[in-house]
Amino acid sequence: MEITRRNFKESLGAVYGAVEEADFLAIDGEFSGISDGPSVSALTNGMDTPEERYAKLRKHSMDFLLFQFGLCTFRYDQAQSKYLTKSFNFYIFPKPFSRTSPDIKFICQSSSIDFLASQGFDFNKVFRSGIPYLNQDEEAQLREQYEERRNQMNGSGTPSYISPLSGKGPVNVPDEHKDFINRVVEKVEALLNNSEKTVDLEPCSGLGVFSQKERFIQVSKVDEEERRRIEQQKQEREQEELNDAVGFSRVIHAISKSGKLVVGHNMLLDVMHTIHQFYCPLSRYPFYLAFRLLDTKLMASTQPFKDLITNTSLAELEKQLKEKPFKAPKVGCSEGFQCYDTAAEQLHEAGYDAYITGLCFVSMANYLGSFLTPPRAHISARSKLIEPFYNKLFLMRVVDIPYLNISGPDLQPKRDHVLYVTFPKEWKTSDLYQLFSAFGNIQVSWIDDTSAFVSLSQLEQVQIAMNTSQYAESYRIQTYADYMQSKQKSTSKNRKWAEDGWANTTCSHMHNRSLTGKRSISPTQEDQTSDFGVADSNWSHYTKKIKTDGEVEFVVFCSFCLCSNIAFISRNQIQ
């Protein structure tokens, strides 16, 4: 269903209903650009930490506009054993709702606009009929304005406008206005004494200049009851105006309030834009989210999917997840809703992208069910099998940190083989290759014009490279650790999640520990609500009990990197 400001109000009930009944929601956003600073490749440096990546996106991506929002709700119908979907494609535009309302400026990036244009994106629909929105501050401000005005009308509160002449004795009316004022006074006096209910004053503007549009003041006599009725009507109108101004943000509020799982593909920017545009300016990292999120790109890049899927781009993923060993999910569209045909590939329409993101999730979730004994064809969005993927957002192009963890500490991989190199801005990648040509294969991650990370393939060559560079004048080399330390010193506020040096512990080691029972695995979590990844005090493991037909089994995930295969432990193994 396509929703613009023309049909937004009448469609809102349907949207709320769809969110309410859904098992999970899939979303997607289209933006007017990606980076207003560095090139996209520098914005997504392969050696970024999650915190750095977040800070860069917050700084360089938030002035673009999220102007199309796709929402696809998935409800599992037990009787038909299939998901019924409802797709919504919202067009968003911050149309100023009054002359005093915020006049939003947003950036467009030619390459992004050109890409969307090539996909047939309808910019006219955005700019002519986009749904407005307010963030929470703006909403509060507007509400305050209305209340202040209402208090003023009722004689309470402080009036926001003090007449310049108040408290200055008799008003001195300029000669040329005296006639006019006298006529007004006569008319109002006459109204008080005659049986008319209203009188129209002569048109004029506040400055005594006659208005071209012939707007004029109408004075009415009303009794107390009539006054109350008018007041009441006005309040209702104001409330409606307020709702109209909050506009699309109401949909986001409903999604957040529902507590439903929200699925997206490579969704970090979608999430950041959604918060920034419809809630409040993004805070420093880490941030709290009133959403439960799952990123299908991360899921597809993780075991057991990683080895089965060669291309995790949304369109390719959707195709691969229809083929063995996966199964195309059984879906139908709810009555009255447009059915997308995946064969038609309406990619980069947000509603369509949300739809196939949901399909990908269902395929992958169901595939996890094949590991159960007995296997299950349908795995619900509430299944503990998928909890390890909660709130871990895919990090584009980062080599050794797969995700940004919204509800826990981030991975801190060892980067002992990485060097931080600064050099003159004339240098190109080839110069770096030449510089390190004695050290075998290298990987270059550009930071800016004059610095880059260089990863050596062999750890033992780091010291040699450092020694060689000692007397160099044109360039300078630091180890990654030294670089991070000096950087952290220069950051005034630096918070650390994990202080226990776990970065020195390899993941498989931790796994072994838990599988061999050296750490306590509690089978009593079954009925507890998951707190999304914060299951274990020092974050090393994620352990869940699955109950199937009288049998109790355990799935053990590594919550740090999700790198392990799913492991099943039978009851006797853990006792």
Place this chain on the structure above:
Amino acid sequence: MEITRRNFKESLGAVYGAVEEADFLAIDGEFSGISDGPSVSALTNGMDTPEERYAKLRKHSMDFLLFQFGLCTFRYDQAQSKYLTKSFNFYIFPKPFSRTSPDIKFICQSSSIDFLASQGFDFNKVFRSGIPYLNQDEEAQLREQYEERRNQMNGSGTPSYISPLSGKGPVNVPDEHKDFINRVVEKVEALLNNSEKTVDLEPCSGLGVFSQKERFIQVSKVDEEERRRIEQQKQEREQEELNDAVGFSRVIHAISKSGKLVVGHNMLLDVMHTIHQFYCPLSRYPFYLAFRLLDTKLMASTQPFKDLITNTSLAELEKQLKEKPFKAPKVGCSEGFQCYDTAAEQLHEAGYDAYITGLCFVSMANYLGSFLTPPRAHISARSKLIEPFYNKLFLMRVVDIPYLNISGPDLQPKRDHVLYVTFPKEWKTSDLYQLFSAFGNIQVSWIDDTSAFVSLSQLEQVQIAMNTSQYAESYRIQTYADYMQSKQKSTSKNRKWAEDGWANTTCSHMHNRSLTGKRSISPTQEDQTSDFGVADSNWSHYTKKIKTDGEVEFVVFCSFCLCSNIAFISRNQIQ
């Protein structure tokens, strides 16, 4: 004629031809916004000096996109005694022409976009089919890139890519690539010895990873003649690519080169955007322009039109200039060109706005002809009668300085009755009215949240206000002169046009002087090319000789403020 990148190349000849044959050109631009900083009312403060206004627009308006450019050419047809017009409506968009080309970011302002949307503006046409452009720096850079690449191909110049292994002795091919390399060498060796002309190498990428798109290198044997032919073709293709990339800027270059009078309505922003987008970043004030400009809003706000025209907005002006004492100009559209119907009012389509701007100019120019003896019905765009209006761009909302002078010093009006007031940011206009309530009528021009100019109606009250404020704690008052002096001190580079204190001379005084012959008026300028307003060494007057049917007459304008009525002096008066 609507021109997008689909028909740009084939239409360029028609555009060049129209410019070449025209008597004058009218232009108009539509932008994605006005101000990325202060509100539009603060951006156009009523007390701005031309330099301040220019600096503000340069800082706060240039990151918007000029995305529609209207050009209407007017050619006077003697035989038919009417103008024949050709209208072009160009859609402009900085589509990146390659992956390494500049990825332009531009700002959109909701209110401007919403306004254009309400006028039916076609954003899809801009973003899907807009004509690209380059400024002169970008064009030069691109040309250099092509040349460098060409030199490299020819073996001269410095190669931009140095193989990382060059000069390092024998190349060490990794074992896994040896087979591949051997096969390539064998194939090329075979080609040299057999009768085939080409051989296709196996697809691969530079990193040894097989490309998905199956791109491969083809090796061909060519003789010297063939090589030259291929080289030639390549150069032609490159030149065409370069032309395509320069795109719409070529139209602006042609306009500039033509030296034709360019007419616009309230054209300061149009001119600034045109230079910024298609030439080079705007310089500091004052700037040199390779255009001869005339602003119809300024013309309409100046005598003899000022008293006859009540509303100088483009649509209203066009209507009024059809009525007495003006005459609707006789126009027709050239063959093959769309005729605009002014009754249909396609306002805010740039091509239409340019068209009616041209009509306004013709009406007003012809009206000037009615002052001649004998009167003339048609005044050409080259007539000296209109020279006083050259290169003076209308200044929105400035009370006492009507224009920004591109080719001469700006007006420096006396502002002895103006006070500069600073105050807490809670203050509103009403607080200022209250503060100055003892001093009669005031005018407030807001600068920012905590400062404003306040104009008193009576000069003698300035000192009283200054005295009264001496002990004030919450606010501070300075005279305009003091404020400007302290501001100029704080500006590191401050250039002054006029050092002769002419601001102390009233305009009417100067007029009297010249009319009474105290200053030399030279009747010999007739055959000189005008240097657009720099006619008089100390800028006080603008004197022109008009030759009509054997009679010699003079029109005297004040080139500072254009405030005088047109004066005709007969030969005997000046001798």
